[in-house]
Amino acid sequence: MKKLPSDLLREHFAKTFFDEPLPDNLRPSAVVLPILFRENQIYIVFNKRSQFVEFHKGEICFPGGGKDDSDVDLTQTALRETKEEMGIDTDSINLIGTMTPTVTRTGFAIKPYVGIIPDNYPYKPFIREVEEIIEVPISHLLNSENIRIETTLTINGLETTFSYKYDSHLIYGATARILSQFLEQLEIIFDLEDTWIYTRNA
Numbered sequence: 001m002k003k004l005p006s007d008l009l010r011e012h013f014a015k016t017f018f019d020e021p022l023p024d025n026l027r028p029s030a031v032v033l034p035i036l037f038r039e040n041q042i043y044i045v046f047n048k049r050s051q052f053v054e055f056h057k058g059e060i061c062f063p064g065g066g067k068d069d070s071d072v073d074l075t076q077t078a079l080r081e082t083k084e085e086m087g088i089d090t091d092s093i094n095l096i097g098t099m100t101p102t103v104t105r106t107g108f109a110i111k112p113y114v115g116i117i118p119d120n121y122p123y124k125p126f127i128r129e130v131e132e133i134i135e136v137p138i139s140h141l142l143n144s145e146n147i148r149i150e151t152t153l154t155i156n157g158l159e160t161t162f163s164y165k166y167d168s169h170l171i172y173g174a175t176a177r178i179l180s181q182f183l184e185q186l187e188i189i190f191d192l193e194d195t196w197i198y199t200r201n202a
Helices: 005-016 074-086 173-189
Strands: 027-038 041-049 064-066 094-098 108-116 130-137 147-154 157-166 169-171
Touching: 005 027, 005 094, 005 108, 005 173, 027 074, 027 173, 041 074, 041 169, 041 173, 064 074, 074 094, 074 108, 074 130, 108 173, 157 173, 169 173
Parallel strands: 027 108
Antiparallel strands: 027 041, 027 064, 041 130, 094 108, 147 157, 157 169
């Protein structure tokens, strides 16, 4: 019997819970990459930040933020921030694993967690921080027409970056780097020709 996509994801990410140290000179932070399953399709959930936040105004991002002194660890940071920003109760987020941390130009080191949330969750965004919640199907993110690839020469050599277009939104920067990591993991987990999960270039 074929395994469900959710089972395959859980099995793959189950071995990725590890405490990878973050750079000491950067502010520790964490995000949740929320995913949901709808009609045999995987969706990723993003926030559009409001114009009232201190950093990254109007950008598309994952729910998260800097570690508070009261947070026991970055797992608590990720869950707390997701509840504060999107109104998703901690009990409704099934964290299944982590990915490699990424850094931002504004001095944050971000630890990404992958979490499964229920479909049709009644989000309650904190409007001062979150202008809009956006659910994007994986098939759209894998469509080459929606991907922008740029290669630039840096002091460390050639650097390739990805950004992703969805309607009038552009996903770029640290969020796009985290997203690219997740999409790479999907390629490891799934056969991309298996259209009941999702279809590349659909």
